[in-house]
Amino acid sequence: MNEKLSIVKIGGNVIEHPDQLSRFVELFSKMEGPKILVHGGGKKATQIGEKLGIKARMSNGRRITDDQSLEVVVMVYAGLVNKNIVAQLQARGCNAIGLSGADGNCIQAHKRPVKEIDYGYAGDIDNINSQVINDLLMAGLTPVFCALTHDEKGQLLNTNADTIASEVAIGMSDIFETTLYYCFEKKGVLKEITEEDSVIKHIDSNLYEQLLKNGVIADGMLPKLHNCFHALRKNVSRVCIGDINMLTPDSNLFTTITL
Template sequence: MKQKLSIVKIGGNVLENEIELDQFLLNFSKLEDPKILVHGGGKLATKLAAKLGIKSKMTSGRRITDAKSLEVITMVYGGLTNKNIVAKLQALGTNAIGLSGADGNTVQAHKRPVKEIDFGFVGDIDGINSELIDTLVEVKLTPVFCAITHNGKGQLLNTNADTIASELAIGMSHKYKTTLYYCFEKKGVLQDIENDDSVIIHIDTNNYNDLLGQNIISDGMLPKMQNCFHALQQNVDKVCIGNISMLETDSNLYTTITL
């Protein structure tokens, strides 16, 4: 039987709230090994860019990453945010190692082609180095990935953290029974966006189409759900969406997604 592996992606609203972040990391540290953490840091990057006089450009909620923005993102994601998380996890007894996709060639990507919009230095993932990641996991290290990849030609690329988490879960599924957790500020996928307790406990292919038809799943939740089903179709065991309490052993109020 395959060993279980948890891949957890932490959302920006949790990253920005120090109390929430500390509780999340405590919960994460209590998860059984092996585990992997993925984070972004877009809101923090936007704040630092503003302080430096660099205007952040967005379109439909997605960041346009020009050369100056990439410098800020690298500082925030790969530096301040990543190393703070690693240090906090060490204090909790989790032997974490901070990584970008360039480290150990762990996540390879290419610059997104220009179509209607030029997203700049944004990467779409080509593959992950599961062999090296497995080597880290086997020696009891917990990888902490920031949302930066590379193209193998010296160019760093800003890459969606949800997608990195999904591709890591897919890439590691050949050896492990992988569960993908998307941890953000809501308790799960909500039946009623105005009611934080209206969590849809289980979603599968059948009721997902119904939820789409009723417009219950829309806007920012759509790409997250697309990542979920893409992962499930590529041998990921299950995907869970919820807030920081989702990782607690006695928690049952979150959304589980299966095929």
């Protein structure tokens, strides 16, 4: 049996709150075995951009990344947010290394084709360089990926962090038994959106179809669950969704997703 690998994705709800981030870093640093962290930072990029007089443009919840916006997200994702997380992990004995997809040619992508909407320098992933990532893990390092990829022609691309986490988990599944963790503000997938503890603890393909039909899974949860099942169909062992407390060894209040 292959060694187990944990891939954890965190978003703005953790990054934006110092106490939440500190708690997350503490829990993540204590996770046993090889692990990879993927982070976003869109809220921070919007804040910094506004200070610079660059207003974020969004469509269907996704950032339109023009030239100026790309400069902002590169500064914020790969600089401010990434290095802050790496420094905090180092302080807790986790030998983290901050990366974009361009570093070590780890994540290759192409610029999203223009259809109804031109998303600018948004990247859709083509390939994960699993060998380079594995070399880092075998050297005792913990990769920390920001939400940037590259096209191998010198162009950086803004890429959805949930998708990066999913594709990295898929890419590493030939070497490891991979588990993907999505940490967000809820305790899991909820039966009732207004009831914080109404967590559905296990979802498989059949229940997923029922939940879709009944409208339980909707809005922002739709793309997240799509990424989950895409990963599972590509040999990721399991996916877990919940708040940062699901990383505690004795936690059972989160959603586990399997085929």
